[in-house]
Amino acid sequence: LVLFTAGAQESRRTALVIGNSAYKSSFLKNPANDAEDMAEALKQLGFNVKLYINADYRTMYNAVRSFGKELSRGGVGLFYYAGHGMQVDGANYLIPVGADIQEEDEVKFNALDANLVLSKMEKAGNRTNIVILDACRNNPFSRSFRSSSRGLAVIDAPSGSLMVYSTAPGSVAADGSGRNGVFTGAHVKHIRESGVDAEVMLREVRRDVMAETNNEQTPWTSSSLTGSFYFKRAKGTGVKNAGGKTSENAGSTLVTAGASAVPLNKSGSAGGQGTLFIKTDPPEAKVMVNG
Numbered sequence: 001l002v003l004f005t006a007g008a009q010e011s012r013r014t015a016l017v018i019g020n021s022a023y024k025s026s027f028l029k030n031p032a033n034d035a036e037d038m039a040e041a042l043k044q045l046g047f048n049v050k051l052y053i054n055a056d057y058r059t060m061y062n063a064v065r066s067f068g069k070e071l072s073r074g075g076v077g078l079f080y081y082a083g084h085g086m087q088v089d090g091a092n093y094l095i096p097v098g099a100d101i102q103e104e105d106e107v108k109f110n111a112l113d114a115n116l117v118l119s120k121m122e123k124a125g126n127r128t129n130i131v132i133l134d135a136c137r138n139n140p141f142s143r144s145f146r147s148s149s150r151g152l153a154v155i156d157a158p159s160g161s162l163m164v165y166s167t168a169p170g171s172v173a174a175d176g177s178g179r180n181g182v183f184t185g186a187h188v189k190h191i192r193e194s195g196v197d198a199e200v201m202l203r204e205v206r207r208d209v210m211a212e213t214n215n216e217q218t219p220w221t222s223s224s225l226t227g228s229f230y231f232k233r234a235k236g237t238g239v240k241n242a243g244g245k246t247s248e249n250a251g252s253t254l255v256t257a258g259a260s261a262v263p264l265n266k267s268g269s270a271g272g273q274g275t276l277f278i279k280t281d282p283p284e285a286k287v288m289v290n291g
Contacts, residue, residue, distance in 0.1 A: 012075025013047040016067040020083030020097050022054040030176050031082035034134060034184035038080050041188050045231050057096040060112045068120030078130040079117045085135025087153040094135055122158035128229050134166040134183050154222060163222040173217050182212050183219055195234025199223060
């Protein structure tokens with residue numbers, strides 16, 4: 001008897017991580033370190049990670065394009081960016097290293113529109129998408145802009161998405177005094193905690209950031225997830241079969257249960273009856289039986 005829950009595809013985890021520090025006009029100390037540490041944490045949590053440090057526009061664009069192709073294969077998709085970012089006319093732009101921006105109307109032609117990432121996620125149609133933007137630092141070009149909005153804008157995301165900002169809309173985040181920025185430092189600290197739902201984990205991150213910044217920085221989330229997502233599942237959360245044993249594979253998304261309550265005859269077909277207790281996570285996951 002082989003059981004597949006609706007979350008079976010989520011054993012596949014894909015992440016694109018970008019950290020830009022080496023800006024000529026406004027160097028940032030932390031983003032490159034933040035990206036490296038986030039990438040390492042995600043690898044430990046089963047993500048297939050592509051990491052880019054100090055990427056120019058073409059590199060960022062091609063990376064997102066390749067990321068979209070990987071997402072089309074199913075599973076969980078995560079995009080992380082640390083570096084300069086700004087909002088112009090309600091859209092969020094991620095600033096590449098080497099960008100030549102002198103006027104506000106040039107931003108959309110020289111920076112990566114964050115909506116491109118969301119477009120790739122929406123096209124893939126996967127159940128779980130996560131976008132983490134640690135890009136709410138001061139606009140390095142603000143002096144040459146006639147009007148400049150602070151921080152990033154809240155943007156619409158496809159269904160099944162979790163949007164995470166390092167600070168509240170319209171606010172700015174500070175670089176940290178150590179290896180990491182305050183937000184990513186807290187994120188990397190908590191992301192490895194087992195058995196904690198992602199949205200619960202982010203509340204812990206928020207509390208840490210607010211405490212460290214004396215409430216000057218408040219990480220912000222916007223979610224349309226319809227179920228739970230765990231970066232790291234707690235041990236022993238597999239599915240119990242009729243014999244009382246637990247089978248685990250990729251976080252209980254693929255379970256093989258050959259319990260004595262469902263005896264097989266020599267031909268391999270079911271030759272008896274029994275009771276199979278199934279625990280799914282999320283609870284609303286559908287179960288399909290093959291056998």
